[in-house]
Amino acid sequence: MKLTFLGTGTSTGVPTLGCRCRVCTSADPRDQRTRPSLLLEYDGRTVVIDTTPDFRAQALRHQMQRLDAAVFTHAHADHILGLDDVRPFYFRQQTPIPIYAEAHCLENIRRTFQYIFDGVYPYGGIARLDPHLIDGPFDLWGLRLTPVPVLHGNLPILGFRFGQAAYLTDFSTIPETSLPLLDGLEVLILDALRPKPHPAHSSIEQSLAWVEQLKPRRAFFTHMAHQVSHAEISASLPPHVRLAYDGLQLDL
Numbered sequence: 001m002k003l004t005f006l007g008t009g010t011s012t013g014v015p016t017l018g019c020r021c022r023v024c025t026s027a028d029p030r031d032q033r034t035r036p037s038l039l040l041e042y043d044g045r046t047v048v049i050d051t052t053p054d055f056r057a058q059a060l061r062h063q064m065q066r067l068d069a070a071v072f073t074h075a076h077a078d079h080i081l082g083l084d085d086v087r088p089f090y091f092r093q094q095t096p097i098p099i100y101a102e103a104h105c106l107e108n109i110r111r112t113f114q115y116i117f118d119g120v121y122p123y124g125g126i127a128r129l130d131p132h133l134i135d136g137p138f139d140l141w142g143l144r145l146t147p148v149p150v151l152h153g154n155l156p157i158l159g160f161r162f163g164q165a166a167y168l169t170d171f172s173t174i175p176e177t178s179l180p181l182l183d184g185l186e187v188l189i190l191d192a193l194r195p196k197p198h199p200a201h202s203s204i205e206q207s208l209a210w211v212e213q214l215k216p217r218r219a220f221f222t223h224m225a226h227q228v229s230h231a232e233i234s235a236s237l238p239p240h241v242r243l244a245y246d247g248l249q250l251d252l
């Protein structure tokens with residue numbers, strides 16, 4: 001399986017509009033972060049986790065040829081607003097694109113994209129989606145995805161484990177009951193917003209502590225804000241912990 005970080009930025013993206021700080025004006029391409037999303041490619045299948053407002057640009061940059069399913073962590077704008085842009089994949093593939101989310105997230109997606117779901121859009125050119133409720137582990141073409149409940153501030157959202165890898169974006173706490181789901185990981189991808197603590201996100205220091213506790217073989221930080229200079233923060237991390245960047249690929 002190949003993993004591609006389509007985006008590794010926080011909700012505003014980096015550069016942040018209007019900002020002239022040294023990260024937002026950095027010449028290092030790893031300091032340019034689109035909104036957070038991960039692509040899974042295996043056995044000819046392409047599955048995306050979250051469809052960000054940058055989904056179209058990410059799909060073009062990665063030369064995506066197809067999309068077999070979209071899986072959602074939660075319904076914040078930076079994770080769902082690109083859903084309309086899956087349309088061309090539906091037009092090409094001519095089968096409704098399955099989307100997977102837990103109940104609260106699915107309800108928010110249905111409300112935000114009401115015109116896709118209410119069946120009365122008279123203008124044509126609309127995606128057809130096939131919603132699936134996540135209420136436990138599920139299989140996508142032989143790949144088992146196990147939802148990993150985490151807390152994003154006070155909002156319960158989902159991370160996912162697939163094989164020896166796990167993706168935990170947008171969390172501030174991992175409940176005790178989810179810890180066994182993160183045993184024996186080869187790769188842990190986790191939120192590390194910035195050096196300073198934040199009520200709804202894990203900080204660099206907190207994420208280092210999670211890595212210390214969960215002991216994955218390798219860890220990659222994502223959902224990073226413009227307080228994170230790739231070169232500077234990277235230099236301060238242990239060798240098995242890396243900052244992800246847009247376009248980074250991992251073979252599993």
Ligand SMILES: [Zn+2]
Pocket residue numbers: 010011036076078079170223
């Ligand atoms: Zn987010």
Ligand SMILES: [Zn+2]
Pocket residue numbers: 015016019020021022023024226
């Ligand atoms: Zn900035």
Ligand SMILES: [Zn+2]
Pocket residue numbers: 074076152170
């Ligand atoms: Zn969020």
